[in-house]
Amino acid sequence: MPKLSFFVFLLATIALVVLCSLSQPMGSKMPALGSFFSPFTGFWQNAEAIKQVEHLDLQMPDLQGPVSVRFDERLVPHIQAENLVDAMMAQGYVTASLRLWQMDMSTRATGGRLAEILGEDLLERDRLQRRKGILVTADRLWKRWQDKTEEKACIEAYTKGVNLYIQSLSPKDYPLEYKLMGFQPELWSPEKCMLFLLSMAESLCSRNYDIPATNALKYFGEERFRFLYPEYNPKQSPIIPTSVQWNFDTLSLEREPVFPVEALSEYISTPTLPNPPEGIGSNNWALSGQKTASGYPILCNDPHLGLNLPSIWFEIQIITPDLNAYGVSLPGLPGIAIGFNEYIAWGETNVGQDVLDWYKINWTDDTKQLYWLDGQAVEVESIVEKIQVKGKKQPVLDTVKYTQWGPIVYEEASSDYQDMAMKWMVHQAPGNRPFYELGAFLRLMKARNYDDYSTALKGYGLPPQNFVFAAKDGDIAIKVNGDFPLKRQEQGRFVQEGNSSANDWQGFIPKEQVPQVRNPERGFVASANQHSTDTSYPYYYNGGFDDYRGRYINQRLEAMQSATVEDMMALQNDSYSLKAEDALPLLLGILDASVAEHKGHPAVQNLRTWDKRFEGWSTAPVLFEQWYKEAYRLTFDEILENEINLLHPEDWRFIDMLAQTPSDELFDIKTTEQKEQAADVVLLALDTVLKQLDTSQTWSELQQFSVQHLARIPGLSHLHLPLNGYGEAPNANKPGHGPSWRMIVAFGEKNTAYGIYPGGQSGHPGSPFYDNMIDKWAAGEYDPLQFWTSSDFETAKGIQTLSLHP
Amino acid sequence: MKKGILFLVAFLILGAVAQMFLAWWSLVVVAAGLAYFFQLPPLRAWGWGWLGAALLWGGLAWWLSQKNDHLLAQRIGMMFGGLPPIGLILITALFGSIFGGLGAVCGSLARRMY
Numbered sequence: 017m018p019k020l021s022f023f024v025f026l027l028a029t030i031a032l033v034v035l036c037s038l039s040q041p042m043g044s045k046m047p048a049l050g051s052f053f054s055p056f057t058g059f060w061q062n063a064e065a066i067k068q069v070e071h072l073d074l075q076m077p078d079l080q081g082p083v084s085v086r087f088d089e090r091l092v093p094h095i096q097a098e099n100l101v102d103a104m105m106a107q108g109y110v111t112a113s114l115r116l117w118q119m120d121m122s123t124r125a126t127g128g129r130l131a132e133i134l135g136e137d138l139l140e141r142d143r144l145q146r147r148k149g150i151l152v153t154a155d156r157l158w159k160r161w162q163d164k165t166e167e168k169a170c171i172e173a174y175t176k177g178v179n180l181y182i183q184s185l186s187p188k189d190y191p192l193e194y195k196l197m198g199f200q201p202e203l204w205s206p207e208k209c210m211l212f213l214l215s216m217a218e219s220l221c222s223r224n225y226d227i228p229a230t231n232a233l234k235y236f237g238e239e240r241f242r243f244l245y246p247e248y249n250p251k252q253s254p255i256i257p258t259s260v261q262w263n264f265d266t267l268s269l270e271r272e273p274v275f276p277v278e279a280l281s282e283y284i285s286t287p288t289l290p291n292p293p294e295g296i297g298s299n300n301w302a303l304s305g306q307k308t309a310s311g312y313p314i315l316c317n318d319p320h321l322g323l324n325l326p327s328i329w330f331e332i333q334i335i336t337p338d339l340n341a342y343g344v345s346l347p348g349l350p351g352i353a354i355g356f357n358e359y360i361a362w363g364e365t366n367v368g369q370d371v372l373d374w375y376k377i378n379w380t381d382d383t384k385q386l387y388w389l390d391g392q393a394v395e396v397e398s399i400v401e402k403i404q405v406k407g408k409k410q411p412v413l414d415t416v417k418y419t420q421w422g423p424i425v426y427e428e429a430s431s432d433y434q435d436m437a438m439k440w441m442v443h444q445a446p447g448n449r450p451f452y453e454l455g456a457f458l459r460l461m462k463a464r465n466y467d468d469y470s471t472a473l474k475g476y477g478l479p480p481q482n483f484v485f486a487a488k489d490g491d492i493a494i495k496v497n498g499d500f501p502l503k504r505q506e507q508g509r510f511v512q513e514g515n516s517s518a519n520d521w522q523g524f525i526p527k528e529q530v531p532q533v534r535n536p537e538r539g540f541v542a543s544a545n546q547h548s549t550d551t552s553y554p555y556y557y558n559g560g561f562d563d564y565r566g567r568y569i570n571q572r573l574e575a576m577q578s579a580t581v582e583d584m585m586a587l588q589n590d591s592y593s594l595k596a597e598d599a600l601p602l603l604l605g606i607l608d609a610s611v612a613e614h615k616g617h618p619a620v621q622n623l624r625t626w627d628k629r630f631e632g633w634s635t636a637p638v639l640f641e642q643w644y645k646e647a648y649r650l651t652f653d654e655i656l657e658n659e660i661n662l663l664h665p666e667d668w669r670f671i672d673m674l675a676q677t678p679s680d681e682l683f684d685i686k687t688t689e690q691k692e693q694a695a696d697v698v699l700l701a702l703d704t705v706l707k708q709l710d711t712s713q714t715w716s717e718l719q720q721f722s723v724q725h726l727a728r729i730p731g732l733s734h735l736h737l738p739l740n741g742y743g744e745a746p747n748a749n750k751p752g753h754g755p756s757w758r759m760i761v762a763f764g765e766k767n768t769a770y771g772i773y774p775g776g777q778s779g780h781p782g783s784p785f786y787d788n789m790i791d792k793w794a795a796g797e798y799d800p801l802q803f804w805t806s807s808d809f810e811t812a813k814g815i816q817t818l819s820l821h822p
Numbered sequence: 823m824k825k826g827i828l829f830l831v832a833f834l835i836l837g838a839v840a841q842m843f844l845a846w847w848s849l850v851v852v853a854a855g856l857a858y859f860f861q862l863p864p865l866r867a868w869g870w871g872w873l874g875a876a877l878l879w880g881g882l883a884w885w886l887s888q889k890n891d892h893l894l895a896q897r898i899g900m901m902f903g904g905l906p907p908i909g910l911i912l913i914t915a916l917f918g919s920i921f922g923g924l925g926a927v928c929g930s931l932a933r934r935m936y
Contacts, residue, residue: 022931022935025927026931032921051845053918054918055914063890063892063893065890730901731898731899782897783893
């Protein structure tokens with residue numbers, strides 16, 4: 017009897033232990049409960065003590081000299097080193113110690129290695145990343161960087177720093193998310209730095225509308241296509257003022273427009289490569305001393321990116337004998353991406369120019385191994401991607417075919433896709449440059465004047481950015497900078513024939529001929545993702561551009577005199593939208609000219625007195641947005657509800673059509689008997705919207721603004737934030753996207769700088785610095801940024817010092 | 823009672839040391855070994871094992887959490903439907919005690935076989 021009960025208990029105990037040791041037991045999303053709950057190994061170990069140790073010493077054998085890292089009261093590390101390479105090693109260590117899981121996860125996601133840790137559900141996502149050629153490109157990029165001694169040394173030092181941190185961890189120290197998701201950190205590598213660079217390129221310069229545009233051209237015919245989808249809004253206020261003359265010898269190139277795929281007998285069914293979410297954009301501007309109260313320039317920047325926890329930005333100051341710079345870095349890349357020093361400040365917004373084109377491939381036969389190019393049969397180069405999947409012994413193999421143009425992204429045996437190759441600037445080896453992207457940032461960090469800034473940008477290629485600049489000595493400038501293809505008229509707007517190399521890009525726009533301006537007469541430079549230039553710029557470019565923020569910011573800056581830091585803060589937080597200013601009078605005008613009963617509806621009356629600011633507490637923007645969207649949807653029903661993938665007309669075009677061509681046949685709703693005009697559509701839209709409108713719902717309730725954890729883990733996100741803002745307003749808050757870093761640098765006798773981002777310096781949910789800046793950011797407030805000189809180092813107030821010894 | 827208290831003291835010390843270096847389930851092994859060594863009868867083994875593990879897991883969880891102002895516990899609690907930190911600490915204690923109790927019973931029963 018005792019024997020039996022012993023074995024019963026023993027078995028029961030072992031069974032329970034095993035059950036609680038399984039990660040994601042029985043298909044659930046749960047972690048291995050035993051080690052997760054054990055306070056010796058699990059999540060309790062991630063409850064960081066609020067009171068930090070004041071001083072830590074650490075051996076880092078690869079350092080050349082001692083490095084001191086002092087964290088200020090906002091947990092911003094100020095790194096003081098004897099040389100740049102040591103500083104980069106410290107940056108790697110410090111960044112990993114606060115953001116390791118995020119660095120690991122974002123590079124895995126970009127390279128297509130998620131299924132390895134999360135299982136088969138992520139396999140298709142991984143496959144797509146691989147088929148875009150990203151992992152292959154990261155390896156190639158790093159090979160290419162080998163000849164740039166300084167950048168190579170910095171990347172290697174950063175890698176060492178990250179790995180030193182990883183190697184110091186035992187499983188109980190792993191960041192919380194590893195314990196929740198059941199995987200382990202793996203060592204960092206230079207290729208991962210390249211992957212991170214590519215992740216930025218992917219979110220910023222992979223927009224492509226070639227397929228829906230080609231279909232729309234066939235569907236509507238050329239005349240209607242040009243009417244519906246003009247490339248340039250005449251109201252546009254471009255980045256480079258229209259007064260600028262292009263005083264350079266334009267390269268001669270084939271001017272003939274390339275026409276889309278000849279003999280396009282059928283619509284293209286191949287999927288459009290997913291575009292980065294709408295809402296990725298940014299504002300930046302610089303005022304010269306003539307427009308500021310202090311008489312010194314002010315520079316502002318607020319990049320609009322995905323708002324997540326941990327945040328995409330990490331604040332840092334780096335001091336070496338050669339440089340002293342403060343700003344935000346990207347966890348995964350050494351250096352500072354947006355920032356300032358004693359003499360200059362710089363910032364970026366994204367350039368919308370299209371650098372991703374599709375080419376139709378003509379196979380010689382059904383085996384799809386040879387394709388026609390200039391009358392020759394050319395063989396594809398096949399690369400086999402190995403994708404590891406959690407729980408599977410063998411990796412999944414996927415063969416990707418590379419043509420002269422690039423990889424064939426979508427190829428499914430069972431589909432009737434037209435096989436197309438993706439030509440992407442990101443795949444091209446960087447041209448012969450004195451240095452690359454990291455070298456550009458390192459030079460900006462130590463720049464002292466316009467010439468240094470201008471030199472630094474020569475090494476920068478991707479993703480193309482509008483680099484704004486201001487210097488204490490009075491200069492301001494902006495440069496639409498990066499690698500841009502030389503295109504013929506309308507080249508890359510549509511899918512092109514891949515059987516002739518004459519259809520290829522004709523080279524690149526020379527660096528000195530990119531759109532740029534220094535000290536324009538109007539006393540300011542600014543960009544908000546709008547068109548780089550007016551139509552007089554000698555080279556053709558296409559892409560997706562903002563029509564409202566840029567125009568509004570230019571108007572506001574034009575009118576501004578004696579500007580102060582407070583004025584700049586107000587403009588960054590300004591939720592006024594020109595889109596509402598353009599559209600609302602048209603909508604209300606149509607309503608008032610009609611006999612409709614809704615004229616006196618309280619919600620409509622509310623809208624009449626609305627100031628066109630998208631404030632979180634306001635209810636008026638809810639009706640505006642829904643009314644506008646419904647009118648757009650009803651107007652373009654034949655486009656939006658079509659099974660053919662057709663390009664969506666831009667907002668400004670729709671608003672112009674309401675005003676100028678109200679009897680256009682597009683206003684007719686296909687599903688009704690009668691023939692509608694603009695007025696009918698607008699009234700019907702209002703009727704539909706009012707029927708279901710919750711008149712007490714505020715703008716922020718409708719938008720459900722949030723800052724979510726990267727892996728969407730409940731409890732680690734901030735949901736339902738009472739934010740102001742609108743995608744088409746300077747304060748460009750959209751659900752999940754928005755101003756990811758607001759920075760203002762005011763030069764003066766003594767410079768001052770302000771900044772804030774929706775997150776915190778630490779990526780650890782157990783840290784008080786995980787989300788400490790969110791509320792302040794949401795309220796539109798700023799923190800003063802502490803720019804230290806090396807003598808401040810001893811006296812400045814900090815919460816922790818880390819001494820690194822060789 | 824005396825054997826029980828001795829068991830408890832030994833369990834707290836050895837259990838803590840073992841779990842600092844070994845996997846979480848070393849808790850079970852230590853409980854079993856000590857119950858065997860101290861020759862506790864099954865029911866009392868279960869009770870003392872239960873109590874020891876609750877103190878070990880609950881105590882350490884509370885100690886870590888209070889130094890953290892229960893910040894993390896609040897976030898993890900949200901994953902369990904808004905459980906307050908004290909609830910999470912109690913669950914942790916309970917979790918440990920299931921295994922402490924079972925382990926001790928196994929040790930006790932093993933002794934009985936001879």
